[in-house]
Amino acid sequence: MDLSTFCRKALGIESPWRIGSVTVDDTTMSVTVHVERTKSSKGTCPECGATCSIHDRRDRRWRDLQWSKYRMFIEASVPRVRCPEHGVLNETPPWCVPNSRFTIGFEEYAVSLMLVASISAVSKLLDVDWKTLDAIMQRAVDRGLDRRRAHPVPVLCVDETSFQKRHEYVTIVSDGTTGAVLYVGDDRTEASLMAFYEALTPEQRASVGSVNMDMWVPYIEATSMGLEEGDRTICFDRFHVAQMLNKAVNDVRKQEHRAELREHGESALTGKRMSVLRNYADLTKSQQRDLQEVFAVAENTAMAWSIKEQAKLLWKYVSFHWAERAWNVWLEAAEQTALTPIIKVAQTVKNHLWGILNAVVFGVSNAMAESINSRIKMIKSRARGFRSRERFRRAILFYCGNLDMSF
Numbered sequence: 001m002d003l004s005t006f007c008r009k010a011l012g013i014e015s016p017w018r019i020g021s022v023t024v025d026d027t028t029m030s031v032t033v034h035v036e037r038t039k040s041s042k043g044t045c046p047e048c049g050a051t052c053s054i055h056d057r058r059d060r061r062w063r064d065l066q067w068s069k070y071r072m073f074i075e076a077s078v079p080r081v082r083c084p085e086h087g088v089l090n091e092t093p094p095w096c097v098p099n100s101r102f103t104i105g106f107e108e109y110a111v112s113l114m115l116v117a118s119i120s121a122v123s124k125l126l127d128v129d130w131k132t133l134d135a136i137m138q139r140a141v142d143r144g145l146d147r148r149r150a151h152p153v154p155v156l157c158v159d160e161t162s163f164q165k166r167h168e169y170v171t172i173v174s175d176g177t178t179g180a181v182l183y184v185g186d187d188r189t190e191a192s193l194m195a196f197y198e199a200l201t202p203e204q205r206a207s208v209g210s211v212n213m214d215m216w217v218p219y220i221e222a223t224s225m226g227l228e229e230g231d232r233t234i235c236f237d238r239f240h241v242a243q244m245l246n247k248a249v250n251d252v253r254k255q256e257h258r259a260e261l262r263e264h265g266e267s268a269l270t271g272k273r274m275s276v277l278r279n280y281a282d283l284t285k286s287q288q289r290d291l292q293e294v295f296a297v298a299e300n301t302a303m304a305w306s307i308k309e310q311a312k313l314l315w316k317y318v319s320f321h322w323a324e325r326a327w328n329v330w331l332e333a334a335e336q337t338a339l340t341p342i343i344k345v346a347q348t349v350k351n352h353l354w355g356i357l358n359a360v361v362f363g364v365s366n367a368m369a370e371s372i373n374s375r376i377k378m379i380k381s382r383a384r385g386f387r388s389r390e391r392f393r394r395a396i397l398f399y400c401g402n403l404d405m406s407f
C-alpha cells in the first residue's frame, strides 16, 4: 500500500474528495495531507443539503491526531456554496465538523481525554489552548443536547450550587432515576426553575411524581405553579432536615460547654463535637464511652442529641397517616425540650411537614442528588474557578448530562 492509499483509508476520504499529495516536513515534524475535490461547478449546502452553485474556494487546514512523532494536518481548498435560501456557506468536508480547525478524530480524542483528566492536563497533552478545548466541549454538549429526546421524568432533584464568586448561583435539575443533569439555569430564583418546567412537554410535566429539594421558597413556589398538583410532588429531603438538626445539637453543645467552663473551669464537652454529631452506630467503642460521659454531665446536649436520633426513625413509614402521627409526637417532644435551637428546627419542620411527609411516603432517597453534588464539586476543583456562568453550565452538562456526544 502506498502512502496516499494509506492516508485515504486512515482519514476516510471518499468521493468527491481524493488525496492529492502527502508532504513530510522533518524540520517541523509534520505530515500534511493535501486533499482535493473533484472539479465540479456544483456543491452541497451544509444547512439544507441542496445542490447549489459554487461561489468561490477557500484554503483551509485542519489538525488531525498525531501519528507517532509527527503532527498530522489536512489541507484542502474548500468550496463555498451559494444556497438560494441560506446564502454563501462553507461546504463541510466529511473529516470535520463545521467551524472547526480540527478533524473529527481529533475532537473525539479530546472529548474522551477531557472526560477523564483535568483541562490543564489535556491542554498540555494535546498542545492546544484552553479556548480551543472549550469550543470542542461546547460542540460536544450541543451534539448531545440535540440528540436528547423528551422522556418521562418521574423523579426530579432540584439543587443550587455556587461558582467562583460565592454569591453567584446556578439551579441544577437532575433526573433522580438516571442521575443525569437535565438543566442548568441562571441564579436560584423562582424564574430559574420555572424556565425548566416551561421547557418540558405536557407529557413530561404530567409524568413528574416527586420533586426533591431543600426548603427554598423560590423553588417551592416555582414547583407549585409550574406543575399541576405541584404541592403534592414536593419532597423536602432528609439530608436537609438532618443538617438542621445537627447544627441545632451543636449549638446546644456549645452553649452548655461555655456554661460548664464558666462554672467549673473545665468541661466534659471539650473536644466532643464529632461524637455528638456522628451516627451513634458509626462511633467506635471509645467514642460511645465519650458520649456517655458527656451525657452524664450535659443534660441539654443529651436531650438535643436524643431528639436528633429519634428523627432518623421517622423516615421509615409508608402510610401517610402513621407518618404524620409519628412526626407530630416527635414535634411535641422537640418542643418540650425548651431548647431554643431545637425549637427553632421544630418550627421549620412543622411549617414544612407536608413536604416532609411527601418525602417519607414516596420513600425518596437523596443518594442520587448527593452523588451529582459530589461530581459537581469535582468539576469545580478540576477547572479552578469558572470565569463565566456559561462555562460552568457547559462543564456540568458535559460531565453530568449523560449526553451522547459521539459523532
Ligand SMILES: [Zn+2]
Pocket: 045, 046, 047, 048, 049, 050, 083, 084, 085, 086, 087
Ligand atoms: Zn441551504
